[in-house]
Amino acid sequence: MSEHERFGRPTRRDLLRLLGTSAGIFSVTRITAQAAQAPATRTAGRVEDWPEVGGKGRLNTWNETDILDTFPAGGLEVLWRTPIRAGYTGPAVADGRVFVLDWVETQRPRGTERALALDEKTGKVLWTQEWSADYRGISWPTGPRATPTVDGDRVYVLGADGKLFCLAVKTGAVIWRKDYVKDYGADRMKWAFDWGFASAPLVDGNRLIALVDGRPDAKVVAFDKMTGAEIWRALATDTDLGVAQPVIITAGGTRQLIIWYPGAVASLDPATGKAYWQQPYKVGGSMTVALPVQSGSQLFFSTFYDGPLMLSLDDSKPGVTVLWKGKSDSEIQTDGLHTVITTPVIIGDYIYGICSYGQFRCLKAKTGERVWETQAVTQERARWASGVMVRHGDRLFINNDRGDLIIVKPSPDGYHEISRTHLIKPTSPPQNRRELVNVNWMYPAYANRHIYARNDEEIICASLAADGR
Secondary structure: OOHHHHHOOOOOHHHOOOOOOOOOOOEEEEEOOOOOOOOOOOOOOOOOOEOOOOOHHHOOEOOOOOEOOOOOOOOOOEEEEEEOOEOOOOOEEEOOEEEEEEEEEEEOOEEEEEEEEEEOOOOOEEEEEEEEEEOOOOOOOOOOOOOOEEEOOEEEEEOOOOEEEEEEOOOOOEEEEEEHHHHHOOOHHHOOOOOOOOOOOEEEOOEEEEEEEEOOOEEEEEEEOOOOOEEEEEOOOOOOOOOOOOEEEEEOOEEEEEEEEOEEEEEEOOOOOOEEEEEEEOOHHHOOOOOOEEEOOEEEEEEOOOEEEEEEEOOOOOOEEEEEEOOOOOOOOOOOOOOOOOOOEEEOOEEEEEOOOOOEEEEEOOOOOEEEEEOOOOOOOOOOOOEEEEEEOOEEEEEEOOOEEEEEOOOOOOOOEEEEEEOOOOOEOOOOOOOOOOEOOOOOEEEOOEEEEEOOOEEEEEEOEOOOO
């Protein structure tokens, strides 16, 4: 099998590109409505926003109460639909606004990336901020990848070719900006697999932590979130950047910034960038997609080609040992969990996730031993068949890539599907043969008892409240 066939990617010749042209960055703010809207009305019970990828803390956990038990027979009522253009970014929801990015192609492969703010109740566009982008060499050139990160009166957005903006939440005005290519010398030409910049920046105190791939030794950079000034930089840029999301965990009595890149998992001091430890971890195709999952003293990773890695966190100081690791580097002969986009969930002593060809699996967390699997979630045994999972109490809400929303009761004794409904049309070309032709690989947001989901044509809002409101 050739490299092109194995990875389903363009050849090296196809990856030639030129970034940072003399045209530079341009930006235009369009205020389409009064943006200083009041926050969404809150009802009784627990409600919360979804201000970043994976929700608050990037935990992929939804904690709201008074949520429906099963879907209505006729499906969920869509409260509003707003047309948008192409993109893989999930929405972020905070303080009565929904933030999302998209892409308008003008002269292939160049175009305009846009950040949009919508009214959470009505879907009305409050403002649009846009800038030029160059997608030459980017695989799946169908729009931005990184979910916006909202922090108070600012929202941080990242384009696929490495332009980072700090925008005012109320107006969309640019407060500061960075260009990873121009400002830091990031060189996508050296990447074996160019997925574009896809790591959403992480707010920690006064810092905005971003995967930049800058030079020298600036794979990770912490900016002052208010001004954009560099605070620290860390890690050599002698490997691909990958597409992982930075997360912060607490273990060994210490807050640790976890950076997963092709070749290793690194733990840094989020305040200084000082390295605590690094654990080698082979990752084929730079597919560091699923978020790391912490469960007590366990820290779990999974990737498409090379499978799972379970680390045991030291309880007295920053440090890890390998508890177990998958033995297969085959996408077909998988011995554990080879995820594509699905961040697994650990509940008790068991891991639940979606494997390389759409198999929904249950593993023993202590050993990686497979307990059971089913094709019921994705319905199709196909390469990259996948979905997005969020834990809600003792249930899982799963958006499969066919556009369905499913409620599952996870259990080591087998697959228990509670309810299923169709939510949104799949519109993204998967670059392989699929039963429905297109897929939906976008992360939704679960906020204020609603789900916010998007494809390449629209973003929608539907109620998940028990009372239907």
